[in-house]
Amino acid sequence: MPVTTIEWIDDHIRLIDQTRLPEALVYLDIHDIPTLAEAIRSLRVRGAPAIGIAAAFGVLLTAFQYRGENTDELMQQLHETSQFLAETRPTAVNLRWALEQMMQEARRIAGASVAEIRDVLYRKAMDLFESDRQVCRRIGEHGAALIPDGAQIITHCNTGALATVDWGTALGAIFTAHAQGKKLHVWVDETRPLLQGARLTMWELMHEGIPATLMCDNTAAFLMQRQKIDLCIVGADRIAGNGDTANKIGTYYLALAARHHGIPFYVAAPISTFDFSLQQGDQIPIELRNPEEVTEGFGRRTAPEGAAVYSPAFDVTPNELITAIITEVGVLRPPFQEAISRLAKGE
């Protein structure tokens, strides 16, 4: 069973504080929206699908805590929570998608009582949670079919149970292939600046008993040049209508190296990651992180005081470098524009 990254407990949110891993497995009980927003901004909870669920739970939390009987007032509070949480991370689209799913549900019965709205939101949040679980399983199955027995795999950042409510996306495909009895070895990019690969992906792979080796991000190309690497598989934070994919900084670099060495490059992501409103990747907003995450992220200062820092959280991999996009409804192949346009129409 995967670890439970986030859940709804009675009247509040419980989640693993991922900034404490791998040193300590600490759960946070969250009872208010500012604390939830801080947890999302600080990456205590992260991964596009998981922050979608966290945001949906935030809307639910607001409904649970509303003590009046005025539906309009409740709707106004839900709207404010939704607007506030939408701004916590600009790139991952699942966050906005989940908030919109919750708000649509509330608006659908806006004339109802406060209790009814709360009940509907509770069911919707549980539904999104359960649906994310199913989506992970299906992505895992579609992805595992692309992973040959004996594969040497490179991955970047963390796309496992800690990034979702179940097995994960890219890492879910690896877990599924492993569960099918395939022998695998995973090369894990440490993923600077916040080391989600070193701290979280290594932790998950070691927990599942899958052979894995950690390396600095700058090592992947040399590894491809010198060793037999069979495939790359990564997640996504937002995918544009043409397949251009925003994902953790370093993904584009990895995709370039994979192309140079003729290695397949797979993206695994739920349909909620697609932004059908964007034609191409250069329209995706790229979050800039605080310089301190680069210069003193792990306790010791490692750059001169006053050093200028450029720290984009994501980059955009052009569709032409992507071999296939693995979703819960199947594997999309180029030309992606056509396949994604069918997805948008719900075909």
Added chain:
Amino acid sequence: MPVTTIEWIDDHIRLIDQTRLPEALVYLDIHDIPTLAEAIRSLRVRGAPAIGIAAAFGVLLTAFQYRGENTDELMQQLHETSQFLAETRPTAVNLRWALEQMMQEARRIAGASVAEIRDVLYRKAMDLFESDRQVCRRIGEHGAALIPDGAQIITHCNTGALATVDWGTALGAIFTAHAQGKKLHVWVDETRPLLQGARLTMWELMHEGIPATLMCDNTAAFLMQRQKIDLCIVGADRIAGNGDTANKIGTYYLALAARHHGIPFYVAAPISTFDFSLQQGDQIPIELRNPEEVTEGFGRRTAPEGAAVYSPAFDVTPNELITAIITEVGVLRPPFQEAISRLAKGE
């Protein structure tokens, strides 16, 4: 004036402990070979040209400390020091080159007295030191000619005053261009795992007042995709006869991205970096570093206990990705094999 990274003081070696930068500028006075070897292995002194000088000073230290009158015994001790220091870092060839220069000098007058051998070694070490200074100046001038006014430059690791006895190689070209009045901006790869870019290159650039921005290593390709980058310039630890270049891990990755984006990729290195005995880069031994530098290099443990780690200190950039190699005798252009073969013949 550049900082004095290493020097001979009366009867011993003084060098900056680079592992303490940028937090503290601490000088180490070294009076014995085991301490010197530890300083080289731990990268207290690093950079191919600087460790060449450190090794030459190590041979000199042995001669200074020999108290007997037996020339054979002294020669044996010099030989042992040389063998011992040669093993401290396997990739940089300047180390072996400098040791061989010293040993040749001692062997040349092997019948002489202990005092004469000591004097000859002193003059040779000072000569190597002074020659490295001149070499840096010439590399700086040849390199600066390739840097246009207003250039946006990417560099990797540290190739400045801290890596040499003067301005440096790749960074020396940048310093020289800056001194010529060119307006520049340098993008600095932090250079995991030991962060020589963040700790040392940023420190040197800020010290000289050259605008510079630090970034994680995985960011360079995105920067090339989104911003106008004019050129890459890096150093080298060993260059094979065909121009294949071993340099800090991540250099090959950077060269791949530069090629994809049509950006010139320059290597700056003294002739002592060429290993004429090797036909191509895959013959260069690649040093593997300790896992702890990756998993707890920041002071805090950032990977699970027992995590397997792959940490090569260097990679090899194939000659076809290199636009030009900047040496003290001029700029080598492809086909490198021919140009390097002329160098080997001393033409």
